[in-house]
Amino acid sequence: MLLNTQNSYGVVTKLLHWLVAIVVFGLFGVGFWMVDLGYYDYWNKLAPHYHKSVGILLLTVMVFRVAWRFFNVTPEPSQVLSPKEKKASHYVHMVLYVAIFGMCVTGYLISTADGRSIQVFNWFSVPALGAFIENQEDIAGNVHEWLSYGLIGLVIMHLLAALKHHFIDRDGILKRMF
């Protein structure tokens, strides 16, 4: 039950999937909202702090998720899918992974560009590696912003595809993730 099988996702994979889904939506929403907070807004300092803390934790979850994927069987795609759909969905999944890692890395690069470490909920801090490129906070910041739109667009596509399979095709694909 915990592990994946040839035909079904295990509990750990499902939990990781839904945890990451919720966190990605949450981070996007908070990020979108917090960049326009006024200077005197109570959340001006706290929201970025939580955003960064959760972002770092998401990175560790994603590392675990990829490791879990490698140490587990990956279930075969549902047989109701055409070869084209199998291929497309596989690529979308890969790009989702890359984009989430990209978001974590660029976020880290913004906050650590001046050598400051990132405080994670005041539990521990992630040290900075300093700047790798000139104007790192700007370049990483722009990539972070545009990649977030790309990621959320892709997530919505992924979601709509799942809903289409459930409500229009009624092929039971969505149930595999529950």
Next chain:
Amino acid sequence: MKKILLALITASSLMTLPLLASAADYVLDDEGGHAFINFKIKHLGYSWLTGRFNTFTGAFNYDAAKVSDTKIIVDIDPASIDSNHAERDRHLKGPEFLNVRKFGKAKFVSTKISDKGNNQLEVVGDLTLLGITKSIVINAEKIGEGKDPWGGYRVGFSGTSRIGLKEFGMEESLGPASTHVDLELHIEGIRQ
């Protein structure tokens, strides 16, 4: 690329300067790091936040006997703002403040310099920031001039001015105590 551009700007400023006066021409010693464009603004009204612009070039002519003939031109790269905090710098470079993607250049060109005696000068000039040009007054002081130990000749000044954020189109509120920025300039020119 930025360096080359700035060199070109300096070169073009230098070419115009000899026409302005017969006095000695100087370039700001930004290469040797003996010129500073610093700023400070109140934080919440409780303390000062300071920062500086790291990249700029400039030139002036100067003759102690004829101060009113002096003219100074400084080109500043607003994207070089440095307040010792990357996240804040990114915010300051963004659309709410310096909007450097749209306004990649800031400039100061003096229009009238008067000798107030006792090494005090009043420098009136046009500051262009975010595409808005406004006349500002810099209260300056000549610190000293003379030969340097390496065969050159230098003169240095410092000055202060104050500009309103809103005057230059920065509408974002930082609170009632933080509507103005104090500029603190320390420049050293090397005679050409």
